Amino acid sequence: MRLAETVTFGGGALDRAEDLRRDPDALAALPAKVLPVWRGKPLLDPTRVALDWVAPDVFADMGDVVLLGRLDGTVLFARDVSDLDVAGGTEGVGGFVDASEQTHPDLPAGAAFVELRRVMTQLTPLDAELAATAKGMLEWHRTHNFCANCGTATQIGKAGWMRACPNCARMHFPRTDPVVIMLVTRGNSVLLGRAPAWPEGFFSCLAGFMEPGETLEAAVRREVWEETGVRVGRVDYLASQPWPFPGSLMLGAWGHAESDAIDIDPEEIAEALWLTREEMMEAFEGHHPRVQAARKGAIARFLLENWLADRLD
Structure with missing residues (x-):
C-alpha cells in the first residue's frame, strides 16, 4: 500500500x-x-x-x-x-x-x-x-513481574528488553499481540461496527485478535463472519500499526465482502452497518446524523481515509 x-x-x-x-x-x-x-x-x-x-x-x-x-x-x-x-x-x-x-x-x-x-x-x-x-x-x-513457568519473581536484563527467572533460568521477552483490523468493502460501501464499551455513535473498522495457527487472511474472514455474519473472500494486506493500548500490533487488511446481510453477535459487537463513501465523508466532516468516525491517529481512520482517496493499491 x-x-x-x-x-x-x-x-x-x-x-x-x-x-x-x-x-x-x-x-x-x-x-x-x-x-x-x-x-x-x-x-x-x-x-x-x-x-x-x-x-x-x-x-x-x-x-x-x-x-x-x-x-x-x-x-x-x-x-x-x-x-x-x-x-x-x-x-x-x-x-x-x-x-x-x-x-x-x-x-x-x-x-x-x-x-x-x-x-x-x-x-x-x-x-x-x-x-x-x-x-x-x-x-x-508491569504485568510480567513473575515467571510464567514457575511463579518466581523475575529480574530485568538486557537494558529492559527481557526478564530472567533466577529459579528456573527461563528468559521472558516482550510480547506483542497481533490483531487484524479490516477495511471491509462491497461496491461503494464499507462495513463498520461499534464495540459494546464504546460511546453511542462511535463506529470503526472491525478488528479482533489472531488465534494460534491462523493466517492473517483466515483471521480476517473469521472475525468478520463471527461479528457480523458477513462473508469475506479476497483479503489484501495494507499496513500495520503498533498500538500500545496496551500492547498490540494492528495488521490492517482489505477484505472484499461476498455478502452484505448483517447478523451481529451481541457478545462481540453492539452494532454494525454499511456506509457509502458519501456517508463516510459526511461522518469525517462531523455531519452524519448517526455515525462518528474513528479517532484521528488510529489505523482504522488511516485505512478509511485512504479508501476514500483511492490510495489503497
Whole structure:
C-alpha cells in the first residue's frame, strides 16, 4: 500500500540500539536522558507538543527502566514513575477519553503527563515511536513481574528488553499481540461496527485478535463472519500499526465482502452497518446524523481515509 509507513507510530526510524542492550559498559559510558511515564502517560511539553526528558538521576529510585534507543550519541530511556504523587487529579485516567494532565514540582517547567491518544497525531514520527515503545514496554514489565513457568519473581536484563527467572533460568521477552483490523468493502460501501464499551455513535473498522495457527487472511474472514455474519473472500494486506493500548500490533487488511446481510453477535459487537463513501465523508466532516468516525491517529481512520482517496493499491 502506498504511504503505509505514514500511519501514526510508524516511520519514526528509531535506532533501537540493540547492540547496547548486550553491552552495559558501553551503555553506561554514553550521555543519557529519560522519559518519565506515569500510568502509561508520557511526559510532554504541551506548548511544543513534544516529549519532555529529564536527567537520569531524576526519580532514580522509582520504577522500571527501559532503553528505548539512541539519538545523536545520546541514549534514551523510559522510566515508570506511576508511584509518583502527582498534582492534577486522576479522574478519567484510563478512560476512553482522558483529558486530564498531571504535574510534579521536580519536572521541567510546564511539563505534564498527557494521554498519548490525545496527542499522538501532533507528535513527530520519532516522538510518536518513542512514546509508543515506552508505553508498551513499561506496561509489559508491569504485568510480567513473575515467571510464567514457575511463579518466581523475575529480574530485568538486557537494558529492559527481557526478564530472567533466577529459579528456573527461563528468559521472558516482550510480547506483542497481533490483531487484524479490516477495511471491509462491497461496491461503494464499507462495513463498520461499534464495540459494546464504546460511546453511542462511535463506529470503526472491525478488528479482533489472531488465534494460534491462523493466517492473517483466515483471521480476517473469521472475525468478520463471527461479528457480523458477513462473508469475506479476497483479503489484501495494507499496513500495520503498533498500538500500545496496551500492547498490540494492528495488521490492517482489505477484505472484499461476498455478502452484505448483517447478523451481529451481541457478545462481540453492539452494532454494525454499511456506509457509502458519501456517508463516510459526511461522518469525517462531523455531519452524519448517526455515525462518528474513528479517532484521528488510529489505523482504522488511516485505512478509511485512504479508501476514500483511492490510495489503497
